[in-house]
Amino acid sequence: METAIQKVEVLIETLNHLRQFKDHLTLIKLGGSAMEEEDALQSTLQSIVVMQTVGLRPILVHGGGKPIDRAMAQAGLKAKKILGRRYTDQDTLKIVVDVLTREINQSIVHKLRLLGGKAIGLYGESLQVLFGERIRLESETGEKIDLGFVGEVNRVDTELLQDFTRVGMIPVIPSLAYDSEGNYLNVNADTAAAGLAAQIQASKLILLTDTPGILRNRHDPNSLIPSLTAPECRQLIAEGIIDAGMIPKVEACLTSLSSGVKKVHIIDGRVRHALLLEIFTNHGIGTEIIMTPPTF
Numbered sequence: 171m172e173t174a175i176q177k178v179e180v181l182i183e184t185l186n187h188l189r190q191f192k193d194h195l196t197l198i199k200l201g202g203s204a205m206e207e208e209d210a211l212q213s214t215l216q217s218i219v220v221m222q223t224v225g226l227r228p229i230l231v232h233g234g235g236k237p238i239d240r241a242m243a244q245a246g247l248k249a250k251k252i253l254g255r256r257y258t259d260q261d262t263l264k265i266v267v268d269v270l271t272r273e274i275n276q277s278i279v280h281k282l283r284l285l286g287g288k289a290i291g292l293y294g295e296s297l298q299v300l301f302g303e304r305i306r307l308e309s310e311t312g313e314k315i316d317l318g319f320v321g322e323v324n325r326v327d328t329e330l331l332q333d334f335t336r337v338g339m340i341p342v343i344p345s346l347a348y349d350s351e352g353n354y355l356n357v358n359a360d361t362a363a364a365g366l367a368a369q370i371q372a373s374k375l376i377l378l379t380d381t382p383g384i385l386r387n388r389h390d391p392n393s394l395i396p397s398l399t400a401p402e403c404r405q406l407i408a409e410g411i412i413d414a415g416m417i418p419k420v421e422a423c424l425t426s427l428s429s430g431v432k433k434v435h436i437i438d439g440r441v442r443h444a445l446l447l448e449i450f451t452n453h454g455i456g457t458e459i460i461m462t463p464p465t466f
Contacts, residue, residue, distance in 0.1 A: 194226065194227065194372075194373035194374075195227050195229060195335065195370055195371070195372040195373060196221065196226055196227065196228050196229070196372060196373060196374045196375075196376065196449070197229050197231065197363055197366060197367040197370070197372040197374065197375045197376070197431075198218065198228055198229065198230050198231070198363075198376045198378065198445065199231050199232070199233075199359055199360060199362075199363035199375070199376065199377045199378060200214065200230055200231070200232040200233075200278075200378055200439070201232065201233050201235070201359055201360075201377075201378060201379070201439075202378065202379055202380040202439060203380050203439060203440045204378040204379075204380075204439025204440065204444075205232060205234075205274075205378075205439075206236055207440065209442075210439055210440050210442075211281070212281070213442045213443055213444075214378065214439060214444070214445060215278070215281050215282050215285055215287075216285055216443070217443050217444070217445040217446045218230060218282065218287065218340060218445065219282060219285045219286055219287035219340075220446060221445065221446075221449070222287055222288070222338060222340055223286075223287075226449075227335040227336075228340055229331065229335065229340070229341045229343070229366070229370075229372070230278070230340060230341065230342045230343065231343045231344075231345060231359060231362055231363040231366060232270075232274060232275070232278065232342070232343070232344060232345065232359060233270075233344075233345045233358070233359025233360075233362075234266075234269050234270050234273075234274045234344070234345075234359075235256075237269050237273060237274060238256075238265060238266055238269050238270075241265045241268070241269050241273075242262065242265055245261075245265060247261060247262060247265070249262075252307065252315055252317060255307065255317055255320060255358070256317075256320070256356065257317055257318050257320070258317065258318040258319040258320050258356040259318045259319070260318075260319070262318070262319075262356075263318075263319045263354060263356060266346075266354075266356050267346060267354050270293075270344035270345065270346055271291070271293055271294065271344055271346070274344065275291040275293065275342055275344050276291060278291075278342050279291045279342050282340055282342070287340055288338055288339045288340060289339065289340040289341075289342055290334060290339050290340070290341060290342065291342050291343075291344075292330070292331070292334070292341045292342065292343050293343065293344050293346060297330070298327070298348050299326055299327040299330055299331050299341070299343060299366075300323050300326060300343065300345075300346065300347040300348070300357070300362060300365075300366065301323070301324065301325040301326070301327070301347055301348050301349075302321040302322050302323045302324050302325070302347030302348070302349060302355050302357060303321055303322065303324055303349060303350070303355075304317075304319070304320065304321050304349065304355060305317065305320060305321055305322050319353070319354065319355050319356055320355060320356050320357070321347050321349060321355030321356070321357055322347075322357060322358075322361060322365065323347055323357060323361070323362055323365035323366060323369075324365075325369075326365070326366055326369040326370060328369060328370050331370060332370075343362075343366070345357045345358065345359040345362040345363075347362070358418070358422075360377060360418060360419050360422040361418070361422045361425075363375060363377070363422070364422035364423060364425050364426040364431075365425075365426075367426045367431045368425065368426045368429030368430060368431055369429075371430050371431070372426075372431050372432075373431075373432050373433070374431070374432065374433050374434070374435065374449070375423065375426050375431050375433075375434045375435070376434075376435045376437060376445065376448065376449075377419055377422075377423070377434070377435070377436045377437070378437060378438075378439030378444065378445075379419070379436055379437070379438060379439060380438070380439070380440065381416075381436075381438060382394045382437075382438045382455070382456065383395065383396070383436050383437060383438070383455075383456035383457030384398065384403075384406070384412060384416065384420070384436060384457040386411055388413075394456075394457065395457055396454065396456075396457060396458065397457070397458045397459075397460070398457060398458070398459050398460075399459070399460055399461065399462055400424050400427055400428070400459065400460070400461050400462065401462075403420050403423075403424060403459060404424070407420065419436065420436075420459075423436070423459050424459075427459065427460070427461045428461070432460070433458060433459070433460055434458070434459040434460075435448050435454070435456050435457070435458050435459070436456050436457045436459070437454075437455055437456030437457075438455065438456060441455060444456070
């Protein structure tokens with residue numbers, strides 16, 4: 171009886187969250203171990219199917235850094251990075267597109283369907299939803315650095331995306347954009363997810379990572395910061411507490427918040443059902459970022 175009561179209490183706690191987020195768009199960025207480790211991936215996809223089943227409208231964006239590196243090595247190509255970004259020439263782009271679409275995207279869609287979800291891969295020709303332009307980085311001397319076929323999202327086909335989510339489909343989107351000439355551009359998955367979340371005015375953007383969230387001490391998981399505002403994030407960057415690879419993730423989060431996304435979450439994708447714990451429990455498990463503190 172006690173076990174049954176506990177289950178009912180969990181349902182009651184969940185009910186408030188269901189009412190709050192039903193029919194709202196939630197953008198999930200999948201990467202790292204949450205995509206590489208089979209058990210973690212299965213748990214994440216199960217959580218996404220649950221979200222869809224109870225009336226949320228999840229959208230999944232994915233990259234594919236490690237599989238791309240493996241495919242390039244097999245092809246005899248060496249990855250080249252400039253200021254932390256992958257340089258993408260024509261040969262590299264072919265591999266990036268092949269891995270993201272044929273290998274990763276199709277596999278995720280297939281797994282979601284096996285779990286009872288309704289999913290579709292959105293890329294290429296009539297199903298492309300991300301559009302963008304090439305970017306060039308600026309060096310310390312002010313020189314513009316070419317990254318090849320690397321871009322950023324500047325337009326989203328929101329109508330096509332909404333058409334699928336309204337009928338209960340889970341869009342699965344690789345981090346690839348079309349340029350004005352219909353050529354693919356390689357887009358950083360974090361910035362692609364943030365740009366997409368901003369343009370569709372998602373209620374939530376959730377980044378699945380390989381850390382518990384934002385830590386005051388990167389070597390101490392117990393130093394997790396459960397909640398931050400945008401100004402506090404910028405202060406932590408200035409102090410060097412948010413550093414290295416976490417900086418572009420947080421910058422992408424802040425960009426989406428400034429464009430109207432209500433909340434951003436950085437959570438550990440290796441934790442079983444991390445998505446459901448973050449969305450449907452009062453305490454969550456990662457770091458929540460909002461624009462400014464709520465006013466009462």
